[in-house]
Each structure stands twice: as structure tokens, then as C-alpha cells.
Amino acid sequence: MDKELVKKDIETLRENKNCAQSTLIGLCRNGECDISEEELAILASGFGGGIGGTFSEGTCGALTGAVMALGLLEKDGPTISSHAKELFEKFEKEYTSVTCGVISKNGEDKSPCVECCVYAGEIVADLLK
Numbered sequence: 001m002d003k004e005l006v007k008k009d010i011e012t013l014r015e016n017k018n019c020a021q022s023t024l025i026g027l028c029r030n031g032e033c034d035i036s037e038e039e040l041a042i043l044a045s046g047f048g049g050g051i052g053g054t055f056s057e058g059t060c061g062a063l064t065g066a067v068m069a070l071g072l073l074e075k076d077g078p079t080i081s082s083h084a085k086e087l088f089e090k091f092e093k094e095y096t097s098v099t100c101g102v103i104s105k106n107g108e109d110k111s112p113c114v115e116c117c118v119y120a121g122e123i124v125a126d127l128l129k
Contacts, residue, residue, distance in 0.1 A: 010023060011114055021045065024065035027124055049107055063098055067088075070124055091120060
């Protein structure tokens, strides 16, 4: 999976999609996914803003979108779980939290969102090599 293409797709998608949608679709565009982008967008729609817009309590959409992509692009359950844990740990180390509200100041500062999406996407791209 080409990380530069993943990055470009995620950045473009983030212009009109939430973080979970952008990350999930950006990764699936560059992997072997049998689900349409419209269906992926619907699947990830409830994960924006920290799961249903909960911000202060919900997990970052970039992370949830990336975990969904792992489940669609990697076909082995134990490997998915192991990769999801590694993704979680790297993301938390990079941003000191996995909570949307902490990262985005309860949705008031969405400036880190694209970076979070790209970061999660790049980790998944590396894991799937």
C-alpha cells in the first residue's frame, strides 16, 4: 500500500467527510476492499466527533476509521487484533490521548484532525505491508 496515495486521499476526503470516514475510505481506496465508498461513508458516519459527536468521551474518529479499515483489509482475526493494539499504542503515544475531545479541545480546534487521520492511515499502511 502506497503511503503517499493514502495520505493524499485522506487529505482530500477530509475536506467534506469526518475523520472516521476519511481514514476508512482513504485506506480502502488503496487496498482490496469490496465495499463501495458510499457504504463505507455510511458505516463510518456515526464515528465522527468521537462517536456520535460526544467529543469529550469518544474515541478519535481517525483511530476508529483506521481500525475498521484493518478489519476490512486484513483477513486474519488475531492479526487484526494485534495490529489494532499496535495502532492504538502508537496513536496514543503520538497524541497523548485517543479521545477526540482531548485532541480537538471538544471540537473547538479541529486543526489536528487531518494530521491525525493521515498518521493513523500511514500506520495502517505500514502494518499491512
